[in-house]
Amino acid sequence: MTPILSKQAAADLVVAARIRRGLSWAKLAEEIDAPVVWATAALLGQHPMTKEQATRVCALLELDASVVESLQLQPSRGTDPAPMADPTIYRFTEALAVYGPALKALIHEEFGDGIMSAINFRVDISRRPDPEGDRVVVTFDGKFLDYKW
Amino acid sequence: MTPILSKQAAADLVVAARIRRGLSWAKLAEEIDAPVVWATAALLGQHPMTKEQATRVCALLELDASVVESLQLQPSRGTDPAPMADPTIYRFTEALAVYGPALKALIHEEFGDGIMSAINFRVDISRRPDPEGDRVVVTFDGKFLDYKW
Amino acid sequence: MTPILSKQAAADLVVAARIRRGLSWAKLAEEIDAPVVWATAALLGQHPMTKEQATRVCALLELDASVVESLQLQPSRGTDPAPMADPTIYRFTEALAVYGPALKALIHEEFGDGIMSAINFRVDISRRPDPEGDRVVVTFDGKFLDYKW
Amino acid sequence: MTPILSKQAAADLVVAARIRRGLSWAKLAEEIDAPVVWATAALLGQHPMTKEQATRVCALLELDASVVESLQLQPSRGTDPAPMADPTIYRFTEALAVYGPALKALIHEEFGDGIMSAINFRVDISRRPDPEGDRVVVTFDGKFLDYKW
Amino acid sequence: MTPILSKQAAADLVVAARIRRGLSWAKLAEEIDAPVVWATAALLGQHPMTKEQATRVCALLELDASVVESLQLQPSRGTDPAPMADPTIYRFTEALAVYGPALKALIHEEFGDGIMSAINFRVDISRRPDPEGDRVVVTFDGKFLDYKW
Amino acid sequence: MTPILSKQAAADLVVAARIRRGLSWAKLAEEIDAPVVWATAALLGQHPMTKEQATRVCALLELDASVVESLQLQPSRGTDPAPMADPTIYRFTEALAVYGPALKALIHEEFGDGIMSAINFRVDISRRPDPEGDRVVVTFDGKFLDYKW
Amino acid sequence: MTPILSKQAAADLVVAARIRRGLSWAKLAEEIDAPVVWATAALLGQHPMTKEQATRVCALLELDASVVESLQLQPSRGTDPAPMADPTIYRFTEALAVYGPALKALIHEEFGDGIMSAINFRVDISRRPDPEGDRVVVTFDGKFLDYKW
Amino acid sequence: MTPILSKQAAADLVVAARIRRGLSWAKLAEEIDAPVVWATAALLGQHPMTKEQATRVCALLELDASVVESLQLQPSRGTDPAPMADPTIYRFTEALAVYGPALKALIHEEFGDGIMSAINFRVDISRRPDPEGDRVVVTFDGKFLDYKW
Amino acid sequence: MTPILSKQAAADLVVAARIRRGLSWAKLAEEIDAPVVWATAALLGQHPMTKEQATRVCALLELDASVVESLQLQPSRGTDPAPMADPTIYRFTEALAVYGPALKALIHEEFGDGIMSAINFRVDISRRPDPEGDRVVVTFDGKFLDYKW
Amino acid sequence: MTPILSKQAAADLVVAARIRRGLSWAKLAEEIDAPVVWATAALLGQHPMTKEQATRVCALLELDASVVESLQLQPSRGTDPAPMADPTIYRFTEALAVYGPALKALIHEEFGDGIMSAINFRVDISRRPDPEGDRVVVTFDGKFLDYKW
Known part of the structure; x- marks a missing residue:
């Protein structure tokens, strides 16, 4: 074995x-x-x-x-700290550090008390042409889950 | 003063x-x-x-x-660790831990060696109705910057 | 103000x-x-x-x-590290360190790939009399969420 | 050897x-x-x-x-930080971060000063059918130990 | 109030x-x-x-x-890291770093799988005269708890 | 070689x-x-x-x-963090977090400004029969060293 | 006072x-x-x-x-972690994470075993016009100190 | 393979x-x-x-x-903590801890709200003869990127 | 009071x-x-x-x-991490990171298994004139304590 | 190769x-x-x-x-945290935690604003006989470097 x-x-x-x-x-x-x-x-x-x-x-x-x-194995999900510090990945982390509290405030304003699911969730990435330089567009799309006892 | x-x-x-x-x-x-x-x-x-x-x-x-x-003050940007652990914000962090390396791989495949800018950047959030429960849709949209000496 | x-x-x-x-x-x-x-x-x-x-x-x-x-204020949820080290709370953390991987394996065996929601979730606590010493019984009860794209 | x-x-x-x-x-x-x-x-x-x-x-x-x-070997118990961050396990940690101080308060109210043992302890997991989606039910059941000199 | x-x-x-x-x-x-x-x-x-x-x-x-x-208040027990680094307290921590695994091995040899309770527990300190310099004698005395399902 | x-x-x-x-x-x-x-x-x-x-x-x-x-080799003494979190060892750490400042206060009261040596030091462990459950008795016995310039 | x-x-x-x-x-x-x-x-x-x-x-x-x-007070020099994570400062840290080992290799190649002093040291910053976007030019200029017994 | x-x-x-x-x-x-x-x-x-x-x-x-x-492989960029603590590299980190906030203030004064890019970026190192001891001169030269939505 | x-x-x-x-x-x-x-x-x-x-x-x-x-108060000894990172103090820490294992090896060679006491201990600092620049001379002088049961 | x-x-x-x-x-x-x-x-x-x-x-x-x-290889200098916690090395670290701020104050008083170099630096260790127990004497001897622009 x-x-x-x-x-x-x-x-x-x-x-x-x-x-x-x-x-x-x-x-x-x-x-x-x-x-x-x-x-x-x-x-x-x-x-x-x-x-x-x-x-x-x-x-x-x-x-x-x-x-x-x-x-086919069930994974233990997540990424070690070292690759998370790679600049291409870090920019997402930095964006969350800047916009995370604002996203939280706006989720609560629009939906009430709850979260965007990271399980019932999809991510898309696309290229958007732009004369000043093409853009990376990443969409996080998760079901809203309200805090529910 | x-x-x-x-x-x-x-x-x-x-x-x-x-x-x-x-x-x-x-x-x-x-x-x-x-x-x-x-x-x-x-x-x-x-x-x-x-x-x-x-x-x-x-x-x-x-x-x-x-x-x-x-x-009007120039800020020192970022968020302390405690609020980043709030579940509504943490789901974004978790999504990056799961999808960060994949996003990096796909940015390099589509654009070459570089990053999505977090400075020339915008974020949008919207609600997408869905019969199985409305969805939170967050779009990160940043200019691609290629590693350039 | x-x-x-x-x-x-x-x-x-x-x-x-x-x-x-x-x-x-x-x-x-x-x-x-x-x-x-x-x-x-x-x-x-x-x-x-x-x-x-x-x-x-x-x-x-x-x-x-x-x-x-x-x-009535929307909270930023979570607890600082110091109170989490209090013995009465720490025993729960220790139990997760011992049984967490087993619970993960059994959730996947019974439900497939997914998680127990911590949002659509309730906790109950009760006292169960026992001749060898009464017992603290804490039930975590969360909706199963399958990883769903 | x-x-x-x-x-x-x-x-x-x-x-x-x-x-x-x-x-x-x-x-x-x-x-x-x-x-x-x-x-x-x-x-x-x-x-x-x-x-x-x-x-x-x-x-x-x-x-x-x-x-x-x-x-048969006597183990050194515990789990490394990386697998504890897996979403299926993390939800339990998050629940403790939200409910830990409340559980502590209620244990003290019901039992006095002491803890739920994590040694004289059992955990059960079961599936509870629910029309809105089946539920993961995890029970922590530990002997109450009072602080006793 | x-x-x-x-x-x-x-x-x-x-x-x-x-x-x-x-x-x-x-x-x-x-x-x-x-x-x-x-x-x-x-x-x-x-x-x-x-x-x-x-x-x-x-x-x-x-x-x-x-x-x-x-x-009379129920405490949240524990000590911040700074005072734990004070030399008088640190020596105890150092002794555990040196003798902890040996104590674990001997507890298991003598008692089987389990722990010394830190709840049903007392500590005494005394001075023991010694011609080469008096000694600090600290006794940790806790009930053995066997891992019991 | x-x-x-x-x-x-x-x-x-x-x-x-x-x-x-x-x-x-x-x-x-x-x-x-x-x-x-x-x-x-x-x-x-x-x-x-x-x-x-x-x-x-x-x-x-x-x-x-x-x-x-x-x-026979001279060791580099100490224990990694993972085995220190094993419950049988952790209870000693927890006891220090609860009683460390008290032990410090009492050492100073009895001996003056100084420490219990962890070098001129011995540890004993014994089993003390007790009708309510036998007890683990661990004695730390170190020479008092006064702060001396 | x-x-x-x-x-x-x-x-x-x-x-x-x-x-x-x-x-x-x-x-x-x-x-x-x-x-x-x-x-x-x-x-x-x-x-x-x-x-x-x-x-x-x-x-x-x-x-x-x-x-x-x-x-006029003698300072305790340094900056807390939070402001160091501000994006404008972090880019310097990131550059060191990418180029630090190369700078070390080249300092040793050119000067031998030693360091660039951060004490006998000056920093200048200037703006360099560039048709593709002006540039921030920061110069670190420190005396070479060779490891010398 | x-x-x-x-x-x-x-x-x-x-x-x-x-x-x-x-x-x-x-x-x-x-x-x-x-x-x-x-x-x-x-x-x-x-x-x-x-x-x-x-x-x-x-x-x-x-x-x-x-x-x-x-x-030719696309790297995951960055350096582990241990080599970053080497004295030859650490002096750069120390310089940032001392001058980072000043550089941030001066970038904002000269350019407005934004950063020096670490991607559209080059680093040069040279030796500058000096009668009191030759100097290591390192130039960081990055495009200014203004925060732009 | x-x-x-x-x-x-x-x-x-x-x-x-x-x-x-x-x-x-x-x-x-x-x-x-x-x-x-x-x-x-x-x-x-x-x-x-x-x-x-x-x-x-x-x-x-x-x-x-x-x-x-x-x-006159008995202190809790030690220094917070921030002032320890000040360059004037950090150089001592760096010297220990470079020479610590060598000092340990030489203490064991000369004295056997044991330590230099930091309690029965004195520190002196003096200025030693030197034509190439005066020198800071710091002497750590502690009683040898052998590991003794 | x-x-x-x-x-x-x-x-x-x-x-x-x-x-x-x-x-x-x-x-x-x-x-x-x-x-x-x-x-x-x-x-x-x-x-x-x-x-x-x-x-x-x-x-x-x-x-x-x-x-x-x-x-002959150029090293990356420094020591991992585990061996730094060995008691024989740790006593030096503890001494710095107790005397570091005092040494800083006295360096500034005697020499002005600057540091003891850890590069133009030597360390000596010797045994000093003493009737109450021989002593470990370690001398740090580094060139004073004044903050100089």
């Missing part, structure tokens, strides 16, 4: 295969007919895939059964 | 006046003709207001000159 | 009045016809009360309008 | 065998005639098993003697 | 009165017929006193009713 | 051999004619042993020369 | 006076004939001023003798 | 080859016709190289294809 | 009086016939003074009885 | 060889004609050695060329 390949080890192999075979994240997502942010997060270890999804994406990437098995 | 009223003290007075006079954040934003997330963040101490903006909003809130002065 | 009395200051006054007038938390909860854990948490600053609830409980406690106002 | 297989390594092998053989945590618990939360926690490394328990569960999982030995 | 004097503020007044009136901790403990470590800890804010104890000790110290009230 | 086996690796082998050969910590201590807490701490890596002690204990445990060498 | 006005309190008064009187940092620096970064840092509490400097700048700002006294 | 050699492992090999072959960082930068700070940072893992850059530098260093591949 | 003036408040008054009356630390130490480092530390709150010492130094500084009382 | 042996790995081999060959740190220092604290620190990885020093010391210790190479 060997342990299941860790989510991190599987993600490292996915990344290596993706680069060496010249496949985009979008192409991988398309292969399993899933939204691209969801698929990328799942391949990086944040969501469990179904057996079919894991099998198809590993076939495309020519990865073996140990990766197929690992991708 | 007295020090300028701190941004936090000014925000506390804005919050008190807003509640006692029954004014919404949206109404305050409208008064100064500014986007509602920007205006809320500014009133909570994260952006400097112009003299005109500060004067008009304090007139509406019946707040005195010390608040008008404070709202 | 004065700031609204902080939730902590209001809670300190509630605690003082409760002790001096010899009223139990259960009695306060009953006065506003609310579950006792909810009412206690609200009076300690973790939930906003309705105007009616705040008014009734302050009448009973003979507290003035500034407390009535504060109790 | 080789060191005893670590509790973590044993747990990784238990998890792998459990998944590959299609066995539920409930089935494993039943095999050793133990409560399911206790058994899951023990298999994940938080409690020592008896020789008989370890032998039976490893026979079912087809794991070798090194796992049998490890499962 | 004023808040109850905080435990820290009460302790500061006890310390001031004790020094100014030239009373030892032992004398204060004797006055309330309590063990000296318990009494000192209680006066420093770590245990609630009975009304009678608080009244008698405050009479001796000539402290007013606000201190009497505070000393 | 190979590095000396680390203290942790040696301790892991000692623990494995001790369990597999059915030897108690007390028996190991007796073999080297040393106090049991000292011997256990030394075998777990917190004290250097003499060559003779290391040789005799390894003979009994049937451990090879690399362990004999490691046990 | 009153304590000396703290450096922070003095800085708050300097900032208030500077804004209300419409004086630039450059103007204040010029008044005392000092480099602008040095003068700004000194007025914000990071360097002691001479009596003459403090007197002249307070005359210009119409601040009283308590500020003159405070500005 | 093997994972891509990590950036850290590639940097370790670059450092070893550079020393063993007696090549300076300046020489490596020259080989790929890039600024020396950029090239050093890239070789240490902070920037992705183009295929041509990676190929040329590895040819010079006689490193194999796995390093060529790794050097 | 008022609390005793805190050690920090007393130190702030000592510092103010010392500067305003133009007295050196050396002069204050001489007044009480004590070593200058000891006296400075005591006046800054790290050692209790005798009544005579406190009375004499306060007479010289023209400080009132509340300071005399505070200076 | 293999990476250079890390400083830590080289130090572990030096320590092993030193013990097995019965050589003192003093002997190793003498072999390379260097001060003993410097040599010990260098061998433990805190200073680069010259080729000649590394060659001679490795010849004496019978260590191979990989250690010779590693000892």
Whole structure:
């Protein structure tokens, strides 16, 4: 008996295969007919895939059964502090430090006491052309959950 | 000579006046003709207001000159750890812990090596009706900045 | 204009009045016809009360309008690290450190990928007589939320 | 002489065998005639098993003697910070941050000065059907211990 | 209505009165017929006193009713990090860092799986004459609690 | 040339051999004619042993020369945070958080300005029978050192 | 006797006076004939001023003798974590996280084993016009100190 | 399939080859016709190289294809806390702790509300001869970005 | 009854009086016939003074009885993290980070297993003229304490 | 190509060889004609050695060329938190927490605004016989550097 390949080890192999075979994240997502942010997060270890999804994406990437098995594993979600400090990710954290209390105030004004779910939730990212420089547009879309006893 | 009223003290007075006079954040934003997330963040101490903006909003809130002065002050931006742990704000942090590395991967795939600016940046929040429960939709929209020597 | 009395200051006054007038938390909860854990948490600053609830409980406690106002305020939820280290609270934290991964495994086994909501949620506490020493029984009861895109 | 297989390594092998053989945590618990939360926690490394328990569960999982030995080891209990931040576990931590001081107040009101034991203690988890969505019900049940010199 | 004097503020007044009136901790403990470590800890804010104890000790110290009230308050137990780093206290922490795992191993060897209670617990301190320099002898004496489901 | 086996690796082998050969910590201590807490701490890596002690204990445990060498090494003393959070060890930490300032006050009252040495120091542990449940009695016994320039 | 006005309190008064009187940092620096970064840092509490400097700048700002006294005080240098997280300051920290090891490698290559002094040190800031957007140019200029026994 | 050699492992090999072959960082930068700070940072893992850059530098260093591949990888930027505490790097951190607030004040005075970009950014280092000891001159040069909604 | 003036408040008054009356630390130490480092530390709150010492130094500084009382108080020793990061203090910390393990190795080589006492301990500071720049010479002189059971 | 042996790995081999060959740190220092604290620190990885020093010391210790190479490497200086908590090292840290502010005050009084260099710096350790117990005497001797723009 060997342990299941860790989510991190599987993600490292996915990344290596993706680069060496010249496949985009979008192409991988398309292969399993899933939204691209969801698929990328799942391949990086944040969501469990179904057996079919894991099998198809590993076939495309020519990865073996140990990766197929690992991708189906229930993850322990989250990211270590070091990669969260990478500038591309940190800008989101900084935006929350600046706008978090305002978003909280406006959620309460519009919806009452409660939260935006991070579980019944989706994220989209797109490119918006702009003459002064194209823009990254990221949409967080979560069900409102009111504090309910 | 007295020090300028701190941004936090000014925000506390804005919050008190807003509640006692029954004014919404949206109404305050409208008064100064500014986007509602920007205006809320500014009133909570994260952006400097112009003299005109500060004067008009304090007139509406019946707040005195010390608040008008404070709202124009250049802030030191950011939020203490305790309020960042409030569940309504924490869900955004959690979403970043789950989706941050995926967003980074997709920004690099689409735009190359760089970041979404958090300075040339806007945030919008809206309510999207949904039969299974209305949704909070928050859009981060920042200019792409490529690593450029 | 004065700031609204902080939730902590209001809670300190509630605690003082409760002790001096010899009223139990259960009695306060009953006065506003609310579950006792909810009412206690609200009076300690973790939930906003309705105007009616705040008014009734302050009448009973003979507290003035500034407390009535504060109790209705939307809170920033959470507890500082120091009181979380108090032994009576720490035992719950310790239990999570011991049983948290097991609870996660069993939630996934029974419900699939998702969480117990901490928002659509209630907590009850009761005393269960036991010949070897009575027991504290605390029930966490939250809606299951499945990860749903 | 080789060191005893670590509790973590044993747990990784238990998890792998459990998944590959299609066995539920409930089935494993039943095999050793133990409560399911206790058994899951023990298999994940938080409690020592008896020789008989370890032998039976490893026979079912087809794991070798090194796992049998490890499962009997006295553990150093607790969980690292990273898995505690997983959303499924974090919701319990958040609930304590919101309700911890209220639970403390109510334990003191009902029982006097003391704590709920986390040692003379059991945890149960069950599913409660609900038309608005089934609920996760977790019960912490610990002996009251009064501060006693 | 004023808040109850905080435990820290009460302790500061006890310390001031004790020094100014030239009373030892032992004398204060004797006055309330309590063990000296318990009494000192209680006066420093770590245990609630009975009304009678608080009244008698405050009479001796000539402290007013606000201190009497505070000393009866249920405490949030624990000590901030700064005073824990004081050398006189730190030596105990260092001893635990050196001997903690050995004590755990020996508790398990002698008693089985469980802990020394810190609730059903007493501490004594005494001076033991020694020709090479007198010794501080501190005894921790807690009921063994076995892990019991 | 190979590095000396680390203290942790040696301790892991000692623990494995001790369990597999059915030897108690007390028996190991007796073999080297040393106090049991000292011997256990030394075998777990917190004290250097003499060559003779290391040789005799390894003979009994049937451990090879690399362990004999490691046990004589001067240690870097202390324990990582994770094992310090184990409940059996944590109760000592909690007791210090509750009684530390009182012990400091009483040491100063009895001895003057100074500390209990953690170097000229011994720890004993014993079981005290008690009809309400046997007790763990741990004695810290250190030379008083006065602040002396 | 009153304590000396703290450096922070003095800085708050300097900032208030500077804004209300419409004086630039450059103007204040010029008044005392000092480099602008040095003068700004000194007025914000990071360097002691001479009596003459403090007197002249307070005359210009119409601040009283308590500020003159405070500005001459030897500071405890450094900045709290919260203002260091402000985006305008954080970008420097981020640049060090990205380029720090490279700067270290190049200092050693060019100068040998040693450091750039932060004491025999000056900082300049200037604006460099650029058709694609003006640039902030900050120069750190410190004496090389070689590790020298 | 093997994972891509990590950036850290590639940097370790670059450092070893550079020393063993007696090549300076300046020489490596020259080989790929890039600024020396950029090239050093890239070789240490902070920037992705183009295929041509990676190929040329590895040819010079006689490193194999796995390093060529790794050097092209998109990095997760940043440096662990331990190397940031090295004295040669720490002096920059200390300078920011002393001058950070002053730089922020002067950026706002000269440019208005905004930041120096750390992305559209370059760093140069040079040696400036000085009779009292040569100086390390480091220039941070980033585009000003104004807060812009 | 008022609390005793805190050690920090007393130190702030000592510092103010010392500067305003133009007295050196050396002069204050001489007044009480004590070593200058000891006296400075005591006046800054790290050692209790005798009544005579406190009375004499306060007479010289023209400080009132509340300071005399505070200076005699048993301190809780230590320094907050912020002042420890001041460059003048930090250099000592850095030296320990570089030389600490070497000092430990050499203490063990020369003295055996034990420590330099920080209690039976004195510190001296002096200026040593040197043509290349005068030197700060700080001597730590503590009794060796061997680990002794 | 293999990476250079890390400083830590080289130090572990030096320590092993030193013990097995019965050589003192003093002997190793003498072999390379260097001060003993410097040599010990260098061998433990805190200073680069010259080729000649590394060659001679490795010849004496019978260590191979990989250690010779590693000892010449430019280090990243500093020590992890765990070994800094070892009691023999911690006493120095504690002494700084008690005397740091006093040393700062006295450096400023004697030398003006500046620091003791930790770069142009030496440390010596010696044994001073004393009838009450020999003493460890550690001297920090660093060039004074005045804050100089």
